[in-house]
Amino acid sequence: MSDFFTVSVLVATLASGIRLATPFLLASLGETIGQRSGVLNLGVEGVMLIGAYAAYITALRTGSVTAGVVAAMAAGAAMGVVYAFITVVMHATQGISGIGIFLFGLGFTDLLFRQQVGTPVPIDGLRGVDLGWLSELPVVGELLFGHSVLTYVAFALVPVVWFAMNRTTFGLNVRAVGETPEAADTLGVRVNVVRTQAIIIGNVMAGLAGGTLALDVGIFQQNLTSGQGFIAVALVYFGAWRSSGVMAGALLFGVVSSTVLQLKTLGVIVGASSTIAAMAPAILTIVVLVLVSRRIGAPSALTVPFERDN
């Protein structure tokens, strides 16, 4: 255990926690925007899988990580259009249609992977940026200045989402249609248009989150996300629908995951007990949900479809 409490190991663990937090953060921020508009998307897991596969296959075929990132976002946008149609136009029950999206993403990516790739081929994934003297600083350099571009993008989006939600007309509209769609409608806000926009933005971010994951590990496999998309939805509750809270949750989960991995690597927890340690994020989620179940800040019209009474 004492091996764990050395500066270099702790810094490495925290740095890898920040890296592991990136997909959580991207997906949760996107889900926050969607939920603020009153639409629950439980299909994040499925969208992440589709984004991950899109990024993987594009990077594999073109050799370009950038193209992979773009493909992941495009796949997310496509799923956003589908999900907006299902929920906004068809008024589908949101909790259950998300499970449909998950099953679709799970089966569809597995299908495409087996059909187009077969045996796993690794790709050149994301590399950390080199920030010159910043990256060479002791402790801080490794902790903060050696990550991939997407990690910086994800954390930069935290203030951006806060600003967009709280200081722009678009954000005001999103919050209005999520709280009292009828009142927003009376004031001339096109409720279903705003919701559609929020859903598409959220899905683009979920697709990007999946793409980040695939490009980070440099491989695709069946059920690559293994529950991360569901945890991302839980983090929105954890963060009480605020971007800063969501970031705190994502960091917590990233660091817990990296700690478990690090302890396993160091041989502190061995063999079968590592599977017990692997339960930690899920149990932590349940505990957190109990603690935040006051539901402070939950959008009042969450999961309620809007239709104007004639």
Added chain:
Amino acid sequence: MALGSLTGDDEGATPDVPVGRLARLLRPFVGVAVPAFAAIAALIVGAVMLLTFGANPLVAYGELVTGAFGSADNLADTAVRAMPLALVGVGICIAFRTDVINIGGEGQIILGAIAATVTSMAFDDVPRVLLVPMVVVAGAIGGGFWGAIPGALKAYAGVNEILSTIMMNIVAAHLLSFLLQDLLIEPGAIKIQQTRRLSENADLPLLPGGTRLHIGVLIAILVAVLGYLLLFRSALGMRLRSVGHNPDASQYAGMAVKKSITQALAFSGACCGIAGAVLVFGSESHRLIGEGGAAAFTQNAGFNGIVAALFGALHPIFTVPASFLFGGMLTGGSDMQRATQVPAALVVSLNGVVVVFVVGSLRLRDRLRTWAGGIASYGGRA
């Protein structure tokens, strides 16, 4: 009115407006419209995918149907595959009718399987006539316990059950892996995540006919009938459905809403737990196997059972034929793969499409129902 709108019940659809003859003729079929529409839509989506992969959809679907229902052996395989779907599906009916969304079937199956396995190990020598019911009941208790936890958390702490049941699935998967690497692993053998061959006295007896079909099919039908009686012919079921329709009114009428929510998830989990017991003791290896991950053991029945239940309009009895249909798709999928080289994962993605279309076509059904002379019952909150 919550998930009530998913059930296809004709409650509240009184023909108090004059309707045309055609509309009156079509009225009884409105309830069937949703699954029929969903099935056709999924088949079309599947056909498009097959065409993109350069396979002939007619050939592929032909292989799928033959592989599923073409011979006595295939029918038996389909029935074996359908059992866990039906058992989970009945549990889903109970939960969804109470407006509790149970996504935790996977974990409840695993806990049921673990409880049943441990029971059979503890009572190796109990005669078969006793041990078989014992492992089934143990499965129900294990799954029921795993369902009651998120049920109580929802009822008494306000925790969203969708998220908690998903987390319980993840915990259960790791627990299974832990037990099969450590406490329950086959002694002395190579390190494969599986138990020893469990007591022969716990094997589910095969039905006559020389196929793989075992008594699990009777257990599934029995549970479906019990589920029907519970939901529609008992005071408890009346209370559960009332809570599902309108918790505030039920509370006002003096019903124990929190207790009902906990009970609904416990019963739902119990059905899934029985599926876990059936998966272990009806398997050809007669072991609990965790190699290849938890989903390899559960065959994703915790999710696919939701598909079957939705397709059966959340009615325990109709869930049985719906499960048979989806069981057939899953068994026929591998025949399709052999004939057309299109991976059987296609079937999983089509299951997702079915879910989306079932819950997405409610509005369509309500339009039809209004047109056919009822009052639209859509409330649309989940």
